[in-house]
Amino acid sequence: xxxxxxxxxxxxxxxxxxxxxxxxxxxxxxxxxxxxxxxxxxxxxxxxxxxxxxxxxxxxxxxxxxxxxxxxxxxxxxxxxxxxxxxxxxxxxxxxxxxxxxxxxxxxxxxxxxxxxxxxxxxxxxxxxxxxxxxxxxxxxxxxxxxxxxxxxxxxxxxxxxxxxxxxxxxxxxxxxxxxxxxxxxxxxxxxxxxxxxxxxxxxxxxxxxxxxxxxxxxxxxxxxxxxxxxxxxxxxxxxxxxxxxxxxxxxxxxxxxxxxxxxxxxxxxxxxxxxxxxxxxxxxxxxxxxxxxxxxxxxxxxxxxxxxxxxxxxxxxxxxxxxxxxxxxxxxxxxxxxxxxxxxxxxxxxxxxxxxxxxxxxxxxxxxxxxxxxxxxxxxxxxxxxxxxxxxxxxx
Amino acid sequence: xxxxxxxxxxxxxxxxxxxxxxxxxxxxxxxxxxxxxxxxxxxxxxxxxxxxxxxxxxxxxxxxxxxxxxxxxxxxxxxxxxxxxxxxxxxxxxxxxxxxxxxxxxxxxxxxxxxxxxxxxxxxxxxxxxxxxxxxxxxxxxxxxxxxxxxxxxxxxxxxxxxxxxxxxxxxxxxxxxxxxxxxxxxxxxxxxxxxxxxxxxxxxxxxxxxxxxxxxxxxxxxxxxxxxxxxxxxxxxxxxxxxxxxxxxxxxxxxxxxxxxxxxxxxxxxxxxxxxxxxxxxxxxxxxxxxxxxxxxxxxxxxxxxxxxxxxxxxxxxxxxxxxxxxxxxxxxxxxxxxxxxxxxxxxxxxxxxxxxxxxxxxxx
Numbered sequence: 129x130x131x132x133x134x135x136x137x138x139x140x141x142x143x144x145x146x147x148x149x150x151x152x153x154x155x156x157x158x159x160x161x162x163x164x165x166x167x168x169x170x171x172x173x174x175x176x177x178x179x180x181x182x183x184x185x186x187x188x189x190x191x192x193x194x195x196x197x198x199x200x201x202x203x204x205x206x207x208x209x210x211x212x213x214x215x216x217x218x219x220x221x222x223x224x225x226x227x228x229x230x231x232x233x234x235x236x237x238x239x240x241x242x243x244x245x246x247x248x249x250x251x252x253x254x255x256x257x258x259x260x261x262x263x264x265x266x267x268x269x270x271x272x273x274x275x276x277x278x279x280x281x282x283x284x285x286x287x288x289x290x291x292x293x294x295x296x297x298x299x300x301x302x303x304x305x306x307x308x309x310x311x312x313x314x315x316x317x318x319x320x321x322x323x324x325x326x327x328x329x330x331x332x333x334x335x336x337x338x339x340x341x342x343x344x345x346x347x348x349x350x351x352x353x354x355x356x357x358x359x360x361x362x363x364x365x366x367x368x369x370x371x372x373x374x375x376x377x378x379x380x381x382x383x384x385x386x387x388x389x390x391x392x393x394x395x396x397x398x399x400x401x402x403x404x405x406x407x408x409x410x411x412x413x414x415x416x417x418x419x420x421x422x423x424x425x426x427x428x429x430x431x432x433x434x435x436x437x438x439x440x441x442x443x444x445x446x447x448x449x450x451x452x453x454x455x456x457x458x459x460x461x462x463x464x465x466x467x468x469x470x471x472x473x474x475x476x477x478x479x480x481x482x483x484x485x486x487x488x489x490x491x492x493x494x495x496x497x498x499x500x501x502x503x504x505x506x507x508x509x510x511x512x513x514x515x516x517x518x519x520x521x522x523x524x525x
Numbered sequence: 526x527x528x529x530x531x532x533x534x535x536x537x538x539x540x541x542x543x544x545x546x547x548x549x550x551x552x553x554x555x556x557x558x559x560x561x562x563x564x565x566x567x568x569x570x571x572x573x574x575x576x577x578x579x580x581x582x583x584x585x586x587x588x589x590x591x592x593x594x595x596x597x598x599x600x601x602x603x604x605x606x607x608x609x610x611x612x613x614x615x616x617x618x619x620x621x622x623x624x625x626x627x628x629x630x631x632x633x634x635x636x637x638x639x640x641x642x643x644x645x646x647x648x649x650x651x652x653x654x655x656x657x658x659x660x661x662x663x664x665x666x667x668x669x670x671x672x673x674x675x676x677x678x679x680x681x682x683x684x685x686x687x688x689x690x691x692x693x694x695x696x697x698x699x700x701x702x703x704x705x706x707x708x709x710x711x712x713x714x715x716x717x718x719x720x721x722x723x724x725x726x727x728x729x730x731x732x733x734x735x736x737x738x739x740x741x742x743x744x745x746x747x748x749x750x751x752x753x754x755x756x757x758x759x760x761x762x763x764x765x766x767x768x769x770x771x772x773x774x775x776x777x778x779x780x781x782x783x784x785x786x787x788x789x790x791x792x793x794x795x796x797x798x799x800x801x802x803x804x805x806x807x808x809x810x811x812x813x814x815x816x817x818x819x820x821x822x823x824x825x826x827x828x829x830x831x832x833x834x835x836x837x838x839x840x841x842x843x844x845x846x847x848x849x850x851x852x853x854x855x856x857x858x859x860x861x862x863x864x865x866x867x868x869x870x871x872x873x874x875x876x877x878x879x880x881x882x883x884x885x886x887x888x889x890x891x
Contacts, residue, residue, distance in 0.1 A: 155712075155713050158713060158716065159713050159714070159715035159716060160715075162715055162716055162719060163715055166719065173746045176745070176746055176747055176748050176749070177745050177746055179748070179749055180744075180745045180747075180749055181745065183749055249560075249563075250553070250556055250560065251553065251554060251556075251560045251563055251564060251567075252553035252554055253553075253554060253563075253564055253567050253568070253571075254560075254563055254564075254567060257567060257571070263872065264868070266871075266875075267822075267867065267868045267871035267872045267875065268826070268864045268867045268868050268871070269826040269827075269829040269840065269867055270826070270829075271829040271830060271832065271840060272829060272840055272860060272863065272864055272867065275840070275844060275856075275860060276856065276857075276860045276864075279847075279856035279857075279860070280856075280857075283854070283856070464730070464731035464732070465731070467731040467733045467734065468733065468830070468833075470733065470833055471832065471833055478731075478733060478734065478737075482737075485737075485741065491737075491741040491742055491745070492742060492745065495734060495737055495738050495741070495742060498730075498734050499726075499730045499734055502729060502730045502731060502734065503726065503729045503730060506728075506729040506730075507729065
């Protein structure tokens, strides 16, 4: 407050406006009013809800989570029967959501990056095809695409007349069935060695970097790392006598025995999410690559860097700064869009919640659970991507 | 090419590979061995897809007639399903004799949007035309006056419902979004944290859960006995959802307005409301028009999710049309038909937005 301001002072105590014209008082007043208003609305809604629940005899609380769910779930990563509790049913749904989202994010990134590079290809035809793809998929609703993919998969022949394109691989209304390698004890050892290999290569990369910082000499990193990560498990496998016993599916009655199967619901959802999200990722990747001035790679070439190092040390770090923030929101979108599973019958978290709402009649608790779950998933993804973004950010003086 | 390679004399014609079509082909399709390979593969794939599509969709297609004609051996696309079902797909369960009304409403809407896309026509007259147009559209849809029979919102469906849901959601969400964005940039901690909490909460959950909440939970939140119909409940859900996304876009615009503009407004002694409405918002909103248009396209596509809570939009009507047993196999035809409608709207809007963006950028001198 400026004491000499004649407009503000006007006749009253010099230096102070009337208290209702004081900025600080007003600020407090507005905030108190807002909080009181929100409190009043919240109280009104809660009051109504409680009255409604009492009038309709709806139970409240999360007690239902411990009760027997009584509904079957088509596919599950953990053991589940209708005799299990609602909590376990929701966990099955959550794991299915995470399965679709994690595989989808990886595949969409790969496919989207390829498309983004294709959009910048020097080949006119490839460029055109990629841009038609992007336009067609971005300008139609995802749900429509999912319905179409699912209808196509349902239009496949019945199990008995399944397509058999390669020995052991069957494509039918029940989805894709394919042979897998039967589990052996050595597989656990191989997995452990794989992790050990990653740790060792990390250690080696750190040593090589320290060596380069100290002496300026570059030590090979890529090949030794590959050797450690792939080589160690392979050696263990060979020592165990190279066991290889495929588990081939066989048609028995109305279904397949053995092998592994992917349901049509999962396939349609994953495929739909990947091809749709990839069309957005393609544009992000294209913008990121275009954001790096050509002079950067030309300068690197003039310094005598080989092509691989130009990409890894010069172009990618600059492109990723542009790419990562919008990419984060695409990953979040893909995860949130996976709830469209409910429309084609894949048992994700929302489908199981939907069934639970219908059976228990407790919509408030169920919707609260699913919202909290998604908030946690969304916040974790954005926290991770923010951490990654901070790591690759340009450090300016 | 260095000068030493040039022929001395006489001047000969340019090599045939370096001019005209051949040069273009060489530079754009066959400039390296892998590009040549890619081109050949792409041409082959494109040829086989187009050949199959023409054979299925044109040569062997069944253009009209009963469903049995489509089941004949060797029949391709069953476009007859569109002729049979287009009124149901486009207008849903709207009273059959009255379907000229939603049709007229859609045409009126498209006409107004078309006129509005010419920027030189923006002004009072266009605003008045929209006001009158909206009233006419509402009268056409509801009826109940001027001798038009009343049609309940439960019977609304198809394309008109999709347009009403998405346009209303965007128009109503816009002011809410602007207020939220201003709140998020406020210096008052309580106001800022309320706005941040709302925006982050809504952006963190999927639209489907918001629609679930709107259709199942809203009735529980209201006093007993008071209720409003599902269409309005879902519309409110869409508005609340779109508002959070619009808020973030408007915030981007507010941040892009130079700090000197805020300070200049303060030094002129403008109040907060004057500063915001006269100085800041006009500049901020102009910057974010393209992003706003993209959000509109997103909302337009997102309205398809109302099928999950049982509203009868374009996609829902198409899906229901396919449940008629004789036409069950014609999913490609029906989905392609409505995909073209969605594509038409979204493509037009996005191209218009790109055009507008280019023109607005031309207007700014830096």
